[in-house]
Amino acid sequence: MLRGIDARGAADDEPTIIRVADRDPVDAEVTVFLDANASGAAADRQDDVTAEFERLEAAGVIDAPSVVTWQDADVGARFNEFRDAVGGGSLDPFFEELADGNALDVPHVCIALRSDGSLTGLYPRTADGDEQTVEDCLRALRTGDHAENVEYGPDRSVKSVDVRDDESATAEIEQSSDAAKAD
Template identity: 35%
Template sequence: MTAEAPLSASVTLYLRTGAPMAARDRQGNARARVEALADEGLLPDLDMEEWPSKAIVPNDGPTDPAVETYDEFADVVAERSDVHLDPFFEDRPGVGRSDRVVVLPVACIAVRREGTLTGLYPCWNGGNHEAVEDGLAALESGEDVENLR
């Protein structure tokens, strides 16, 4: 770690429940890295949340909080022509009793400043794949992690 000052934005690490064994190592690595940053006082506003592999929006029921989070991401990205969530997130029509199905990545980092999404990993940004590991490296080095500003 070379970061010297605490990040003045909030960071949420999302991890998919029931991830395949190969992905669990990646998730554990991401968790350990953000926890180390928090322990050093560099991430004073860190949250870790679990989300399902697929979030379903039923025809007659409440929206899954994971879908609300995805919709937040999609709304911010829609304002920019150079940022895309595919193939990391998939939003497709539902079948039968569901309106929509949102497929979520194994791991995701969201950075919010004053409640506004300003950083997201993974995504395609300006033609470049910005992986969760890129976000972790930026957090550790103290580089700008807010790739959506």
């Protein structure tokens, strides 16, 4: 039985269902990066995302997320961390290096999940040709699905996980773990 909290969503007053029964809280530190210069629809989207995280926190699904503006973050360090974790191509078209790599165009909203200091989730990004959006992350957090889409193997190498097909991703991780044990 699916039991959850029914709250009104901000965008179009559609109900937002957050599954709370039969699930553990997300065991990750969540950081939401926002562009302080966003206006119009982008600023409205930022408001919707922060309201969604407030609902997730109120439901006990996540601990208080950190909300940071890109202007207050060390953007270069975050970009390098993200690129090292998922590869530069996975950040296209959401992050764009400008002025021969001396400037960055960043998304209006970005979500990073960390466990024990390691990046375990990043939205938005591209994995295997599919875009993994901020909405995909929110949907996974609401329903209790796997939101971590960056996986580190036993040798600490990064493996991408497609959060849309959790069963095959789990099988892929198990196979890579079995292969590593055989080595």
